Amino acid sequence: MSQPPRFSGSRRGQLPTPPSPYVVIKTLxxxxxxxxxxxxxxxxxxxxIRHGKLRVEKRVTRQDMxxxxxxxxxKALKQLRGHFNICHIFGYLPRQRHPAxxxxxxxxxxxxxxxxxxxxRSETLPxxxxxxxxxxLSKALCFCVHGYVFGSGGMVPENWNAIIHRDxxxxxxxxxxPSDPRALxxxxxxxxxxxxxxxxxxxxxxxxxxxxxxAPEFSPPEAPAYSRRSDVFQLGLTIxxxxxxxxxxxxxxxxxxxxxxxxxxxxxxxxxxxxxxxxPSSRPxxxxxxxxxxxxxxxxxxxxxxxxLKSWAFRE
Numbered sequence: 001m002s003q004p005p006r007f008s009g010s011r012r013g014q015l016p017t018p019p020s021p022y023v024v025i026k027t028l029x030x031x032x033x034x035x036x037x038x039x040x041x042x043x044x045x046x047x048x049i050r051h052g053k054l055r056v057e058k059r060v061t062r063q064d065m066x067x068x069x070x071x072x073x074x075k076a077l078k079q080l081r082g083h084f085n086i087c088h089i090f091g092y093l094p095r096q097r098h099p100a101x102x103x104x105x106x107x108x109x110x111x112x113x114x115x116x117x118x119x120x121r122s123e124t125l126p127x128x129x130x131x132x133x134x135x136x137l138s139k140a141l142c143f144c145v146h147g148y149v150f151g152s153g154g155m156v157p158e159n160w161n162a163i164i165h166r167d168x169x170x171x172x173x174x175x176x177x178p179s180d181p182r183a184l185x186x187x188x189x190x191x192x193x194x195x196x197x198x199x200x201x202x203x204x205x206x207x208x209x210x211x212x213x214x215a216p217e218f219s220p221p222e223a224p225a226y227s228r229r230s231d232v233f234q235l236g237l238t239i240x241x242x243x244x245x246x247x248x249x250x251x252x253x254x255x256x257x258x259x260x261x262x263x264x265x266x267x268x269x270x271x272x273x274x275x276x277x278x279x280p281s282s283r284p285x286x287x288x289x290x291x292x293x294x295x296x297x298x299x300x301x302x303x304x305x306x307x308x309l310k311s312w313a314f315r316e
Contacts, residue, residue: 128306236275
């Protein structure tokens with residue numbers, strides 16, 4: 001007579017944990033390896049047992065469960081699912097010890113790693129790639145806040161539950177090989193919504209409009225207060241880091257000179273200065289930012305042939 005399957009983690013008084021449909025390939029981030037932003041119980045590269053697909057397993061701490069950070073991240077990613085520039089969620093596994101989110105794997109790593117590679121070789125990232133990254137992330141912010149897909153020709157949806165990321169930085173921007181072999185630059189993806197909050201979260205009282213866990217180096221001047229245009233400021237800091245080959249922004253430099261990107265001199269500098277204005281109301285809105293960036297980026301590409309990334313850009 002066959003025996004019933006044994007599930008791991010079963011203890012007296014607890015429901016058994018079903019076997020995972022994934023096998024761990026390697027550790028991407030150790031548990032508790034945070035930088036002032038949202039922490040986690042470890043991030044792992046995993047493979048689906050059934051189809052052999054690569055995924056990212058983000059394990060969640062008990063604190064994230066109790067403070068509902070995990071719940072808000074999962075709801076945000078489900079609402080934003082399908083946008084080209086936003087991390088895709090595949091599912092959630094409610095294990096006893098460490099529940100986990102299963103996310104899309106991006107083969108070219110994170111933007112902060114790319115910046116570090118260029119810094120080590122005393123090289124600057126191509127201006128075309130900087131503009132490409134700014135445009136793609138602007139599209140992501142526009143969709144998060146307004147539910148509008150830039151360039152689709154559609155209408156801005158009514159009654160959209162606006163989502164604010166609140167932790168935009170190079171380490172939370174991911175790169176993937178383009179599906180089109182003719183594409184010059186990688187796909188740009190905004191990820192890690194562990195600090196995000198939505199309008200509904202605030203109205204229901206499940207989250208505060210004030211920030212508490214974002215990376216302090218990327219905090220806007222108005223912090224801990226935070227608004228839709230605070231994400232615009234953080235995006236500006238991310239681009240500033242790309243141009244200057246920095247791991248964290250040089251706020252003194254920004255405040256002192258309001259000059260961005262010494263190697264570059266074109267309207268992109270002006271856009272960045274607007275994004276980094278101390279007064280949130282003076283910054284571009286998340287709805288209009290993609291159009292502003294696209295106009296100047298297209299003009300740049302018409303005048304200059306964008307340079308590709310170096311052949312070593314994604315080598316360890």
